[in-house]
Amino acid sequence: MVKLGHEFFQQEDVVQVSKDLLGKYLITNIQNIKTQGLIIETEAYAGVKDKASHAYNGRRTARTETMYQEGGIAYIYLCYGLHHLLNVVTNVKNVPHAVLIRSIQPVHGIDEIRKRRNLNRSNTKLKDLCPGPGTVSQGLGLTIENDGESFLGNKIWIEESGITISEKDIVSGSRIGVAYAEEDALLPYRFRLI
16 A cells, blocks of 8 residues: 655645545554554644644644654654644644544454454454544553654555545544643534545
8 A cells, every 4th residue: 555645744724634634544663563454533723823732822842843743753742641642733734733642443453453452352343442532552562751752764654545535434522631722722623534
């Protein structure tokens, strides 16, 4: 399959990119172990104008500096001191847009994903292996050590799947866990395949 390139990640419309990531393959090669999942849920974060974004109002910290880089790199941060959350940085340098990968359906390296998730039962359904953003990173072997990693490299990348996704295949809703963002918490920036 075809790996996504610069032109995909540097699009201006983060909401459209968030939709366009649905149905693509997210692949990692960590310690020579390849794992892969179909992206089935995303959330868009629209930078300095979006109260739910880490970069709202131009906030720049050691943690958020990754968001200000050129689109096509991973922004991974630790949430609640427990969960590593994977975001795809989009747009051009100094425009801090990002898409959170909320859920995947594993398709390759499933035994390794189960092992990383401490799910020894082989009867766990595929859709239940990586149902949230913390479990996506855990299953794919990603940590904050991978923050800033390029999606154009050979550790983490996204490929076309050959699956055609249309608007009727996507359900949208408000983002999860961003009540602090006031009216922006209600924006329909969360997308999921039906």
